Amino acid sequence: MKKIIILLAMFFIAIPSQALTIDYTKDGSAQALVSKIGFNILNANRIPQRMVFYVKPDKKVVNAVTYFRDRQIVVYGGLLTYSDNEDELAAVIAHEISHAIDSYDGVLRGFFSPVTYSLKPKKYEYKADKRAVDFVVKAGYNPLAFITIMNKIDSQPRYELFSTHPLCSRRLAAVYEYIYTKYPQYLVQNEYKDNIYYQNFLLTSRENRLKLQEKVKNNSKKRIKYL
Numbered sequence: 001m002k003k004i005i006i007l008l009a010m011f012f013i014a015i016p017s018q019a020l021t022i023d024y025t026k027d028g029s030a031q032a033l034v035s036k037i038g039f040n041i042l043n044a045n046r047i048p049q050r051m052v053f054y055v056k057p058d059k060k061v062v063n064a065v066t067y068f069r070d071r072q073i074v075v076y077g078g079l080l081t082y083s084d085n086e087d088e089l090a091a092v093i094a095h096e097i098s099h100a101i102d103s104y105d106g107v108l109r110g111f112f113s114p115v116t117y118s119l120k121p122k123k124y125e126y127k128a129d130k131r132a133v134d135f136v137v138k139a140g141y142n143p144l145a146f147i148t149i150m151n152k153i154d155s156q157p158r159y160e161l162f163s164t165h166p167l168c169s170r171r172l173a174a175v176y177e178y179i180y181t182k183y184p185q186y187l188v189q190n191e192y193k194d195n196i197y198y199q200n201f202l203l204t205s206r207e208n209r210l211k212l213q214e215k216v217k218n219n220s221k222k223r224i225k226y227l
Ligand SMILES: [Zn+2]
Pocket: 007, 008, 009, 010, 095, 099, 124, 125, 128
C-alpha cells in the first residue's frame, strides 16, 4: 500500500568517538543495531508511545524517515554508510522518535497530526532537533554527534523558503546553542574536538557562534537569527 512520507529528515553521520562494532554488510546486523539504539532511547526516556524501527538497505538514500500512519521509523542504508559510530546513528534516530511521538498528538489517535506538521514544518524540525539532544543524553550517547552527522550529510541550499527543513547551518547553530546552554559538560570535555566534521562545523559556524557569544555576554533571552 502506498505510504505517505510525512517527514524527510536529512541526517547522516560522521566520525568517531567509538567506532561502530557491528558490520552492516552482514544481513540483519544493521537492523539489530538500529532496533537496539531505538529501543534504548525509548526506554531510557520513558517514552510511552509505541513505534518500530526498520532498516531499508538502499545505500543511495542517505536519510531516515518517519511514517506517521504506522509509526515506523525507517533508516536507509546510505545513512548507515555515513555513520561512524553509534552516537551519530542515535542522534538521527532520536530526531525521528520526536516526530513519531508527535504523530500521536490530537484527536482520533493523531489522525490530523500530519496536517498540523505540514502547517509549520520547520517548527517541528527545531523541536525534534532539541528533543533529540535530550533523548540521546538520557540514553548515554554524546549529543555532539548530532553536529558531526548533520554536518556530514545535510546539504546547504541558498534559501530555506520552499523547504520543509530549516537551513542546516541554522539547525546546527541551534543545536550547538542548546548543548552549550543545557549540557555544557560535553563542550568542556569535548570528545569530538579532533573530529574533522566537528572541526569543519567550528570553521563554518564562526559567525553564528559569535552571535551566541554576544547573547551570552549580554545575558539576553532574545532568539538569535542564525545565518
Ligand atoms: Zn525531521
